[in-house]
Amino acid sequence: xxxxxxxxxxxxxxxxxxxxxxxxxxxxxxxxxxxxxxxxxxxxxxxxxxxxxxxxxxxxxxxxxxxxxxxxxxxxxxxxxxxxxxxxxxxxxxxxxxxxxxxxxxxxxxxxxxxxxxxxxxxxxxxxxxxxxxxxxxxxxxxxxxxxxxxxxxxxxxxxxxxxxxxxxxxxxxxxxxxxxxxxxxxxxxxxxxxxxxxxxxxxxxxxxxxxxxxxxxxxxxxxxxxxxxxxxxxxxxxxxxxxxxxxxxxxxxxxxxxxxxxxxxxxxxxxxxxxxxxxxxxxxxxxxxxxxxxxxxxxxxxxxxxxxxxxxxx
Amino acid sequence: xxxxxxxxxxxxxxxxxxxxxxxxxxxxxxxxxxxxxxxxxxxxxxxxxxxxxxxxxxxxxxxxxxxxxxxxxxxxxxxxxxxxxxxxxxxxxxxxxxxxxxxxxxxxxxxxxxxxxxxxxxxxxxxxxxxxxxxxxxxxxxxxxxxxxxxxxxxxxxxxxxxxxxxxxxxxxxxxxxxxxxxxxxxxxxxxxxxxxxxxxxxxxxxxxxxxxxxxxxxxxxxxxxxxxxxxxxxxxxxxxxxxxxxxxxxxxxxxxxxxxxxxxxxxxxx
Numbered sequence: 001x002x003x004x005x006x007x008x009x010x011x012x013x014x015x016x017x018x019x020x021x022x023x024x025x026x027x028x029x030x031x032x033x034x035x036x037x038x039x040x041x042x043x044x045x046x047x048x049x050x051x052x053x054x055x056x057x058x059x060x061x062x063x064x065x066x067x068x069x070x071x072x073x074x075x076x077x078x079x080x081x082x083x084x085x086x087x088x089x090x091x092x093x094x095x096x097x098x099x100x101x102x103x104x105x106x107x108x109x110x111x112x113x114x115x116x117x118x119x120x121x122x123x124x125x126x127x128x129x130x131x132x133x134x135x136x137x138x139x140x141x142x143x144x145x146x147x148x149x150x151x152x153x154x155x156x157x158x159x160x161x162x163x164x165x166x167x168x169x170x171x172x173x174x175x176x177x178x179x180x181x182x183x184x185x186x187x188x189x190x191x192x193x194x195x196x197x198x199x200x201x202x203x204x205x206x207x208x209x210x211x212x213x214x215x216x217x218x219x220x221x222x223x224x225x226x227x228x229x230x231x232x233x234x235x236x237x238x239x240x241x242x243x244x245x246x247x248x249x250x251x252x253x254x255x256x257x258x259x260x261x262x263x264x265x266x267x268x269x270x271x272x273x274x275x276x277x278x279x280x281x282x283x284x285x286x287x288x289x290x291x292x293x294x295x296x297x298x299x300x301x302x303x304x305x306x307x308x309x310x311x312x313x314x315x
Numbered sequence: 316x317x318x319x320x321x322x323x324x325x326x327x328x329x330x331x332x333x334x335x336x337x338x339x340x341x342x343x344x345x346x347x348x349x350x351x352x353x354x355x356x357x358x359x360x361x362x363x364x365x366x367x368x369x370x371x372x373x374x375x376x377x378x379x380x381x382x383x384x385x386x387x388x389x390x391x392x393x394x395x396x397x398x399x400x401x402x403x404x405x406x407x408x409x410x411x412x413x414x415x416x417x418x419x420x421x422x423x424x425x426x427x428x429x430x431x432x433x434x435x436x437x438x439x440x441x442x443x444x445x446x447x448x449x450x451x452x453x454x455x456x457x458x459x460x461x462x463x464x465x466x467x468x469x470x471x472x473x474x475x476x477x478x479x480x481x482x483x484x485x486x487x488x489x490x491x492x493x494x495x496x497x498x499x500x501x502x503x504x505x506x507x508x509x510x511x512x513x514x515x516x517x518x519x520x521x522x523x524x525x526x527x528x529x530x531x532x533x534x535x536x537x538x539x540x541x542x543x544x545x546x547x548x549x550x551x552x553x554x555x556x557x558x559x560x561x562x563x564x565x566x567x568x569x570x571x572x573x574x575x576x577x578x579x580x581x582x583x584x585x586x
Contacts, residue, residue, distance in 0.1 A: 166442050
């Protein structure tokens with residue numbers, strides 16, 4: 001995989017790879033510089049000149065720009081939305097890179113070198129050399145409480161993070177526990193408080209000491225930040241109300257997994273519902289290995305498998 | 316209320332050392348003079364009133380001496396815990412913000428400027444504690460309840476948003492927020508402005524209790540001489556950016572020397 005990275009992008013002999021994958025070289029250079037700075041200062045939000053993308057702001061322009069500036073002909077690209085490979089946005093972005101770069105796409109976490117995501121980190125542990133690219137709607141974790149950018153920048157500069165705890169305090173006083181679930185703030189490398197995109201807090205511990213590189217791009221807000229491999233990432237909490245992840249009483253209806261992040265799916269009007277793994281690739285993998293949940297063989301399984309087949313044909 | 320003990324404040328200062336010293340503080344906005352050549356000293360546990368009509372430079376002076384507005388010339392020294400008596404504007408921005416956060420308080424005229432309107436009253440009061448590094452919800456909650464009780468707020472409403480409180484209640488939340496972290500000096504810009512007289516009286520009574528009990532130094536800016544009479548030990552009378560008269564409160568109000576002070580005192584409506 002390291003080999004892929006060293007010969008990525010425009011290392012080819014001719015001009016064939018010049019302006020590879022949608023962005024022009026100057027833009028890519030600018031974005032790569034921002035990425036390098038972000039990696040050098042973990043958790044710090046680096047401003048960059050976000051470009052117009054062929055999708056609206058809010059649909060993942062930050063992530064697409066990071067991916068476009070990193071991807072090379074030998075990369076394998078995976079894109080997930082809410083953990084699933086087969087949702088509209090994920091399919092479109094995957095097709096986009098297949099079209100503009102001719103790169104290989106995959107749905108398998110293990111095969112991908114670059115994984116773009118908004119809401120999830122895949123269940124299958126990431127390995128060294130993989131890059132996670134997050135689409136971030138609001139990079140500033142303090143924004144809801146402090147509207148002034150000058151003020152939030154000063155707060156980051158001087159490590160004034162008391163305000164971040166106000167949000168958690170509010171949660172406890174309202175719900176009796178820290179009820180915030182997505183975009184749960186983390187402290188990166190004991191220095192910067194960072195919003196980990198709106199991933200569920202279930203995924204926060206996966207950032208800690210992860211062997212993969214995590215890059216966060218906010219296209220509308222024009223910020224890039226990063227968690228380099230093997231970096232300390234700590235979710236905030238109070239001494240008497242520490243950070244904890246969500247748990248489910250149910251198992252995945254399709255593959256029987258107990259330890260994954262689950263979506264609740266309403267099946268009919270008679271209050272029947274099932275819980276399924278939000279990570280569709282992980283769930284399919286488990287089913288292939290012979291794991292079966294209480295709803296195994298349900299018609300939804302077939303839909304998911306059909307879509308997967310179609311995807312592979314198109315890719 | 317009897318449970319409220321005197322807060323322990325190890326000051327590490329000689330008892331007669333000033334906590335704040337302003338020297339020739341001048342602030343100009345272009346050609347317009349905000350305040351000119353103001354010098355004074357303030358000692359721990361003392362309440363200084365600054366009175367004067369609208370536009371006389373009271374708020375400008377307050378902003379300068381609280382480190383929020385850089386004066387055109389002159390210096391403002393504050394007895395910081397870490398460095399002793401230091402010019403606030405010689406400190407690095409990080410240090411100045413730390414001093415403002417940990418050792419000073421600032422009560423705005425309009426509570427909306429001093430409160431976070433989107434978070435509950437309880438969280439507003441607890442925020443200074445979190446800024447000081449407190450990470451224990453239970454203990455902060457206790458302190459918050461103690462202080463909201465001290466400012467006589469209905470504790471059942473601790474988790475309501477400030478916008479759902481009346482103006483007088485908002486002002487009391489703001490006062491609790493500015494005293495909870497045991498600052499050593501609190502600035503108050505018209506703390507009772509815009510409040511009706513009965514609420515004002517209760518608030519003043521409360522402020523007087525709190526100030527006397529916790530030995531904190533206060534600088535209160537007001538255009539209301541009755542407020543000054545009730546709260547302040549010493550008065551500074553300002554006109555057109557200049558200090559025209561200083562002295563003990565009773566002395567200034569009962570025997571005004573400067574023509575403007577005489578006018579000011581005589582202009583108070585008698586009932």
